[in-house]
Amino acid sequence: MTTTTQPIADADTGPAPGAVLSVRGLRKDFTLHTIDGRTVGALHGVDLDVGPGEHVALAGTSGAGKSTLLRCVYRTYLTGSGHIWFRTETGESVDIAALPDAEVAQLRGHEIGYVSQFLRSQPRRSVLSIVATAGVARGMDREAAHDAAAAALRQVGIDEQLWDMHATVLSGGQKQRVNIAAGTISPPRLLLLDEPVSALDPANRAAVLDLIARLEETGTAVLSVFHDLDAIERLATRVVVLGGGKVLATGAPEDILRDPSLPLEVAR
Numbered sequence: 001m002t003t004t005t006q007p008i009a010d011a012d013t014g015p016a017p018g019a020v021l022s023v024r025g026l027r028k029d030f031t032l033h034t035i036d037g038r039t040v041g042a043l044h045g046v047d048l049d050v051g052p053g054e055h056v057a058l059a060g061t062s063g064a065g066k067s068t069l070l071r072c073v074y075r076t077y078l079t080g081s082g083h084i085w086f087r088t089e090t091g092e093s094v095d096i097a098a099l100p101d102a103e104v105a106q107l108r109g110h111e112i113g114y115v116s117q118f119l120r121s122q123p124r125r126s127v128l129s130i131v132a133t134a135g136v137a138r139g140m141d142r143e144a145a146h147d148a149a150a151a152a153l154r155q156v157g158i159d160e161q162l163w164d165m166h167a168t169v170l171s172g173g174q175k176q177r178v179n180i181a182a183g184t185i186s187p188p189r190l191l192l193l194d195e196p197v198s199a200l201d202p203a204n205r206a207a208v209l210d211l212i213a214r215l216e217e218t219g220t221a222v223l224s225v226f227h228d229l230d231a232i233e234r235l236a237t238r239v240v241v242l243g244g245g246k247v248l249a250t251g252a253p254e255d256i257l258r259d260p261s262l263p264l265e266v267a268r
């Protein structure tokens with residue numbers, strides 16, 4: 001595990017001491033322009049921290065705000081108010097909620113990864129090139145990225161015969177595994193995972209969970225959503241339960257997942 005950054009004491013001006021990510025007072029409303037401009041509140045003042053090598057799993061019933069939180073951190077969604085403090089690899093504190101788009105784009109390629117259930121890539125890119133390009137974006141030279149991409153694809157069980165094919169011809173589960181290979185090659189400082197194993201059969205799911213488990217050794221901070229109690233129990237170092245856009249509880253998986261009073265929606 002690596003932590004090379006200077007602690008900043010005040011989480012109103014940067015991440016909490018030792019944290020890679022500190023979310024503070026995060027609010028997000030959606031305006032439904034097609035339905036009378038109605039407003040739907042999704043996050044109502046969320047606070048959480050993720051440190052290096054820590055895996056924080058978000059849990060809570062459907063509509064609790066889990067995916068919205070991940071998308072705000074990745075800046076797919078603009079936030080209403082609050083801060084999303086991120087400590088860069090040079091030790092600088094930046095507020096993702098207020099960062100210019102160009103700087104967000106740079107962080108996304110290099111320091112922050114996002115893996116969802118869906119593979120988003122240019123249509124005519126080969127499988128190998130998609131994964132290798134992610135490595136180059138994180139600072140690897142082309143040759144190293146090519147070798148690392150091949151290793152990552154082997155690890156998630158993508159047959160070599162598929163490597164030069166366009167990703168569009170892959171099955172849902174294959175796309176998901178290419179996605180996780182691209183997300184974990186030269187692991188970023190912060191990895192956001194939104195149901196990354198939802199379309200996988202048991203054997204491939206196990207291989208991908210192994211890969212995610214090994215991220216702890218690299219010092220990657222992980223913030224995840226899994227609709228699967230076993231995955232949370234196996235991977236998470238801490239669980240944050242959301243309900244109605246607020247943090248209801250936070251604690252060790254063995255405590256949180258066995259608390260019958262908490263509104264969890266996970267399946268074995």
Ligand SMILES: Nc1ncnc2c1ncn2[C@@H]1O[C@H](COP(=O)(O)OP(=O)(O)OP(=O)(O)O)[C@@H](O)[C@H]1O
Nearest residue numbers: 030040041042060061062063064065066067068069
């Ligand atoms: N693009 C959107 N436009 C309008 N409302 C949205 C949008 N995305 C999410 N919401 C609303 O925000 C709230 C939180 O949704 P979110 O998808 O974050 O929940 P979730 O906890 O991830 O749920 P699930 O487990 O079902 O995926 C819900 O009320 C949802 O309807």
